[in-house]
Amino acid sequence: MTDIRITAGDLVFLARLEHALAPETCRYFLSLLPYKTQFVHVRWSGEGCWVPLGDVPVPFTFENATSYPAPGQMIFYPGGYSETEILLAYGAVSFASKLGQLAGNHFLTIVEGLDQLPTLGKRALWQGAQDVLIESLS
Incomplete structure (x- = not known):
């Protein structure tokens, strides 16, 4: 089942929300949609793209947290x-951050378009921030 479409230029990904594993994180994320942002290549964490949110307070804490998301997994650090x-x-x-290892809530998993993820990552690394639209399919 897919709940979410992520569009970055000509790349389209379909994903499912992990409601059972991270219900509060999913509920909050859904309240943001449709969400226009930019993916920037990570500084400390390896092969990933991130959305820095600064000191924005969120109404959830740690649930289903991991430091090692697999390709196609999206995490939200509160x-x-x-x-x-x-x-x-x-x-x-x-x-991680400059202060060391972190853990974020795994709340979303890409289920279609995984083969395009390296293209997105390399674009963010070599071309800079990538415009992204994240939408609910329901």
């Missing part, structure tokens, strides 16, 4: 040691 942020893994990731 802040604390580092700024609030969203990260999408396109390859090997060890989620």
Whole structure:
């Protein structure tokens, strides 16, 4: 089942929300949609794209948290040691900041378009921030 479409230029990904594993994170994320943002290549974490959110407070804490999201998994860090942020893994990731290792809530998994993830990551790395639209399919 797919709940979400992520569009970055000519790349389209379909994803499912992990409601059972991260219900509060999913509920909050849905309240943001449709969400226009930019994916920027990560600084510390490896092969991923992120959305820095600064000191934006969020109404949830840690649930289903991981430091090692698999390619196609999106995590939401609710802040604390580092700024609030969203990260999408396109390859090997060890989620961290300049202060050290972090863990974020795995709340979304890409189920269609995984083969396009390296293209998105390389574009963010070599061409800069990539415009992204995240929409609900329901």
